[in-house]
Structures are given as structure tokens and as C-alpha cells.
Amino acid sequence: MKGRPAAILALAQGEPTSAAARAAGVSTRTVDRWCTDPEFAADVQQARADMLTAAVGQLAAGAVEAVATLRRVMADPDAKDHARVQAARELLAALLPLREHVEIEQRLAAIEAAEEDRR
Structure with a gap:
């Protein structure tokens, strides 16, 4: 993969612009200029979000097996x-942050629903 898509992937993976330029087959100045384009x-940002979504999916898939192993x-x-x-300690340690996360998601959904009702 060359050009802008290669630079996008490299930058989304946290690579510096010099590495993105090498991956894209262009100069660092070109990548710097591309970065000013909204x-x-x-x-x-979308590529990074897609990678994170895929990683979360993989973690979620392994979580069920991990919990079963711990149990x-x-x-x-x-x-x-x-x-x-x-x-037992690992199960308990994972429980509280997960519960808090679910509660925050529920609260956020309720706030968003209330905001949508006001419109």
C-alpha cells in the first residue's frame, strides 16, 4: 500500500510523520501538508477508531473465555x-470497573435521550 492510505494507516498506528512518509513513498513535508487537511x-482519526473498535472486539471475545478460566x-x-x-482476586478486580463502565453508559444514554426529547 502506498500514498495517502499508507500514511493514514501509519499515523493511525501512532507512527511519526517520518515513518508515515516512508510508508507512503513521499517526503515528510508532504505528510506534514496532508496533516493540515481536515x-x-x-x-x-477514523482509522484509529476502527483499530480500537477491532481491538475492543477481540478483547471482548477473549473476556468470556478468560472469565471461564478464572472461574x-x-x-x-x-x-x-x-x-x-x-x-478470585482477578474476577473481583475486573468487576468494579466493568460495573462502573456500564453505569456510565446507561447514564449517558439517559442524558442523550433526555436531550433528544427536549429538541
Whole structure:
């Protein structure tokens, strides 16, 4: 991949403009100029958002298996006590931030719905 799409991908991945220029086959000045274009900047942001969405999806897919593994270790009478305690600790440590996240999403949805009703 060459040109603007390669630069967009490199920048979205956090690469410096010099690396984006190499990937695109252009000069650093060209990438710097592209970065001043609002459409190009929006494309970089969209590419980054797409990558994050994909990463979150992969984490979510693995989360179910991870929780099942922790639960198996925690419930395994043959597992060493420290392994069972650590599994229980990991489950509890993950629970609170997840609950807070869900609550924040629900509150935000309620605020957005109320705002939409006012319009």
C-alpha cells in the first residue's frame, strides 16, 4: 500500500510523520501538508477508531473465555490455594470497573435521550 492510505494507516498506528512518509513513498513535508487537511486528519482519526473498535472486539471475545478460566481455577479443589485466591482476586478486580463502565453508559444514554426529547 502506498500514498495517502499508507500514511493514514501509519499515523493511525501512532507512527511519526517520518515513518508515515516512508510508508507512503513521499517526503515528510508532504505528510506534514496532508496533516493540515481536515479530511486527511479525519481519515486518520477514523482509522484509529476502527483499530480500537477491532481491538475492543477481540478483547471482548477473549473476556468470556478468560472469565471461564478464572472461574475454573477458582472452583478447582485440586488447584493450589494461591492460584484459587488469585483467580478470585482477578474476577473481583475486573468487576468494579466493568460495573462502573456500564453505569456510565446507561447514564449517558439517559442524558442523550433526555436531550433528544427536549429538541
